[in-house]
Amino acid sequence: MKACAHSSPSSLVRLCENCELPVDRVKLLPGQTANCPRCGTTLYRSDNASLNGNLALAITCLLLFVPSHYFDFITIRLVGVMIEGTLIEGIRALIKEGYPGLAVLTLFCHTIAPLAMCIAILTAHLSVKRRWFYPLKGSLWILEHSKHWVMLDVFLISVAISCFKLQDYSDIFVGNALYSLVILQVITILLISRVSTRRYWELWRPENSLSITDKHIHCHSCHLSQQEAAQCIRCESPLHHRKPNSMQKTWALLIAATIAIFPANLIPISILITNGQLLEDTIFSGVASLINNDMLGIAIIIFVASIVVPVAKILGLAYLLICIQFNMVRNHRHALMIYRAIKWIGKWSMTDLFVISIMLTLVDRGQILNFTPGFGAVAFGIVVVLTMLAAESIDPRLLWDKHASLQQTESAKPVSSSINE
Numbered sequence: 001m002k003a004c005a006h007s008s009p010s011s012l013v014r015l016c017e018n019c020e021l022p023v024d025r026v027k028l029l030p031g032q033t034a035n036c037p038r039c040g041t042t043l044y045r046s047d048n049a050s051l052n053g054n055l056a057l058a059i060t061c062l063l064l065f066v067p068s069h070y071f072d073f074i075t076i077r078l079v080g081v082m083i084e085g086t087l088i089e090g091i092r093a094l095i096k097e098g099y100p101g102l103a104v105l106t107l108f109c110h111t112i113a114p115l116a117m118c119i120a121i122l123t124a125h126l127s128v129k130r131r132w133f134y135p136l137k138g139s140l141w142i143l144e145h146s147k148h149w150v151m152l153d154v155f156l157i158s159v160a161i162s163c164f165k166l167q168d169y170s171d172i173f174v175g176n177a178l179y180s181l182v183i184l185q186v187i188t189i190l191l192i193s194r195v196s197t198r199r200y201w202e203l204w205r206p207e208n209s210l211s212i213t214d215k216h217i218h219c220h221s222c223h224l225s226q227q228e229a230a231q232c233i234r235c236e237s238p239l240h241h242r243k244p245n246s247m248q249k250t251w252a253l254l255i256a257a258t259i260a261i262f263p264a265n266l267i268p269i270s271i272l273i274t275n276g277q278l279l280e281d282t283i284f285s286g287v288a289s290l291i292n293n294d295m296l297g298i299a300i301i302i303f304v305a306s307i308v309v310p311v312a313k314i315l316g317l318a319y320l321l322i323c324i325q326f327n328m329v330r331n332h333r334h335a336l337m338i339y340r341a342i343k344w345i346g347k348w349s350m351t352d353l354f355v356i357s358i359m360l361t362l363v364d365r366g367q368i369l370n371f372t373p374g375f376g377a378v379a380f381g382i383v384v385v386l387t388m389l390a391a392e393s394i395d396p397r398l399l400w401d402k403h404a405s406l407q408q409t410e411s412a413k414p415v416s417s418s419i420n421e
């Protein structure tokens with residue numbers, strides 16, 4: 001459905017956060033979203049998701065954290081011995097093997113980030129009710145930034161992969177925590193799709209209660225378009241047309257990731273000792289041995305998640321940076337699609353690291369079968385973190401710089417957003 005263009009008072013205009021185009025606010029029916037007509041970014045949704053509903057979902061998630069972390073998610077019977085795997089046991093095993101960095105990274109992605117997101121929803125509600133400014137600002141900052149690091153879905157896929165890898169050696173039983181994790185994952189997806197930091201800020205101080213004369217700059221913290229200023233009139237965050245030093249930061253992170261990708265692929269990431277035989281596997285030889293063991297499906301998943309995704313991210317980001325630097329962006333929408341894809345696929349690289357932590361929980365018991373991570377896993381963890389940070393530090397508005405200057409001379413008046421159902 002397309003909304004027809006009409007002139008609006010400036011209070012109804014909003015700048016697109018990804019391309020800075022001034023766009024008319026239109027009234028939406030339930031279930032609709034308004035998208036930027038130039039770059040396709042979702043600007044806002046029909047505000048029908050109740051905030052109390054978000055609160056209920058967040059509390060449910062917090063309650064589910066208890067069984068999902070306390071009980072075992074999987075139990076295997078290895079040479080007659082039952083071994084239970086819990087999330088926390090995996091972290092403990094990584095620390096014991098001398099990999100505290102990997103332990104922190106996996107704990108952050110499957111526990112701390114989702115936990116922080118749920119607690120931030122609770123404190124945001126409380127802060128709005130009690131009129132606490134800084135707790136609200138802090139909660140919404142955590143909410144906005146923790147979303148990308150919630151990787152329960154990746155963890156669940158990793159559990160499935162580990163089960164396939166272990167099926168030849170042992171009997172596998174599903175534990176109670178796995179059911180809790182699946183429900184937790186479903187509710188987390190629901191929560192991420194419903195929660196909007198702009199709505200909390202609207203409750204704090206609605207846009208129409210503020211005297212805004214022109215809209216030239218967009219606040220990325222509270223999503224308020226406003227007149228030029230050093231800081232936002234609502235949330236007091238610094239305002240920038242472009243993220244400061246975005247290009248330099250992204251280049252630096254990208255170069256570091258490119259260097260780290262070599263040891264990540266050349267040094268073994270896992271070492272399996274079976275019947276006194278030492279089997280060292282790099283990412284690639286791991287994929288090859290999966291193919292040899294007739295596990296083509298898993299081989300493809302690991303190949304894509306651990307080799308294709310990191311390389312594609314580095315090449316994609318380098319392409320975007322070169323396009324911006326040399327003013328070579330031809331198809332702006334296409335470039336923004338690459339940017340979005342890079343942000344979305346990033347977390348799937350964590351698959352192999354989660355598999356390592358699960359295997360370590362279940363197999364490293366000094367029995368016939370022994371498992372330990374290799375230093376390649378550390379380098380690989382560094383690649384995952386650096387590429388994710390690089391994707392977050394690039395400012396997508398830079399892609400539209402040349403386009404925007406043409407647009408302004410043509411017409412600076414707001415256009416209606418297109419509506420998707």
Ligand SMILES: [Zn+2]
Nearest residue numbers: 016019036039
């Ligand atoms: Zn846009």
Ligand SMILES: [Zn+2]
Nearest residue numbers: 219222232235
């Ligand atoms: Zn703001």
